[in-house]
Amino acid sequence: MKRVLITGITGQDGAYLAKFLHNKGYKVFGTYRRLSTPNFWRLHYLQIFDKVELIPGDIVDSSSVAQALEKSNPDEIYHLAAQSFVDVSFNQPLYTGDMTGFGCVRILEQLNKFNKKIKFYQASSSEMFGVEKTPLKNEKTPFHPVSPYGVAKVYAFWMVNMYRKIYGIHASNGILFNHESPIRGLEFVTRHVSNGVAKISLGLSNELYLGNLDAKRDWGYAPEFVEGMWMMLQQKNPDDYVLATNESHSVRELVQEACKIAGISTSKIKQAKQKLRPYDVPDLKGDYSKAEKKLKWSPKTKFKKLIKLMVEEDIKRWERWLKGEQFPWDAATSGEDSKVIIKKTKK
Ligand code: NAP
Ligand code: GDP
Numbered sequence: 549m550k551r552v553l554i555t556g557i558t559g560q561d562g563a564y565l566a567k568f569l570h571n572k573g574y575k576v577f578g579t580y581r582r583l584s585t586p587n588f589w590r591l592h593y594l595q596i597f598d599k600v601e602l603i604p605g606d607i608v609d610s611s612s613v614a615q616a617l618e619k620s621n622p623d624e625i626y627h628l629a630a631q632s633f634v635d636v637s638f639n640q641p642l643y644t645g646d647m648t649g650f651g652c653v654r655i656l657e658q659l660n661k662f663n664k665k666i667k668f669y670q671a672s673s674s675e676m677f678g679v680e681k682t683p684l685k686n687e688k689t690p691f692h693p694v695s696p697y698g699v700a701k702v703y704a705f706w707m708v709n710m711y712r713k714i715y716g717i718h719a720s721n722g723i724l725f726n727h728e729s730p731i732r733g734l735e736f737v738t739r740h741v742s743n744g745v746a747k748i749s750l751g752l753s754n755e756l757y758l759g760n761l762d763a764k765r766d767w768g769y770a771p772e773f774v775e776g777m778w779m780m781l782q783q784k785n786p787d788d789y790v791l792a793t794n795e796s797h798s799v800r801e802l803v804q805e806a807c808k809i810a811g812i813s814t815s816k817i818k819q820a821k822q823k824l825r826p827y828d829v830p831d832l833k834g835d836y837s838k839a840e841k842k843l844k845w846s847p848k849t850k851f852k853k854l855i856k857l858m859v860e861e862d863i864k865r866w867e868r869w870l871k872g873e874q875f876p877w878d879a880a881t882s883g884e885d886s887k888v889i890i891k892k893t894k895k
Pocket of ligand 2: 634635675726735736737738740757758759760761763764765799823825828829
């Protein structure tokens, strides 16, 4: 039985990947960091919590990385743990550099000492392209990052290339464009919108505030992207691959589509200046033809289908919550939504 270690198993991609690899017959290990309130809701939501082995570990702490390697003794490592939110990286540039950049190298260093044969996946990002002007970005497009997050990911990207060339490690970069799902973090724009319009449609909120409506992103569906990660590590040779949908849509289009599905007016959606970023990437669209040719990977779920499944799932969850049901879910206990709970219980 193949063994796998996933860092960041409690996040969106980690949870989907754990389920995918468990179903493939892998023995799945995952690291999680100590938090005052454990964050296992996604693993419960996907009904995978009792099927994985959890190892305490923080990617800022090399000794915990070494212990995770010893305990899991993996054939493959998927390094997904990171400070993953671009917006926060402007306020926490050093922390982001440490977690999102150096974190990757801490794992590579331990891997190099422990067992050079372990295959390694690095969660690289389209944010590395930043303001580079090429309209359709592929593996050969130069990087021009404009956020601490993007810069940290570029550092990790080149270190992966270096460990591949110098130490002969099977280390690959997946340059993934934005990928979303009903278990995406609430701070990211797709889920912020799907959750927001769901609440408005049920009378639980009056409005939703957003930042830059003109920004365009290439939004795909996370469960399909984690399959692509696995395909990369099944190749004879390590390499770098773009996973994307080859379409980009604006935040404004996202709002229009989500409001249509929820049956609410777009006038409920407002712009808040404080939500604008100091520097925002205007447009990201990815060319996945290399992945299609070499991995036989292609995206199935595109923009409209993705927004529909996210909005419908969030409406369903708030309806269940209104009936008093308890289930694994983030929104009702998040800062913003706890105000809704107070409003509701006061009635
Ligand atoms: P996510 O939902 O934010 O998950 C991030 C994971 O990292 C969580 O499990 C988090 O743990 C963990 N983590 C954070 N700090 C940690 C620390 N100090 N030690 C150990 N674990 C830590 O992100 P995602 O969407 O699944 O993305 C996975 C990876 O792909 C990230 O590296 C992200 O930057 C990259 N990526 C994502 C996208 C996308 O569109 N989703 C696109 C390109 C690249 P907690 O649960 O404790 O917070
Ligand atoms: P990113 O591409 O990794 O930064 O993913 P996000 O989902 O955080 O942001 C995607 C785009 O949506 C960026 O251009 C943001 O500036 C824009 N955006 C507009 N309003 C919001 C908002 O309220 N929250 C977030 N997260 N992004 C927003």
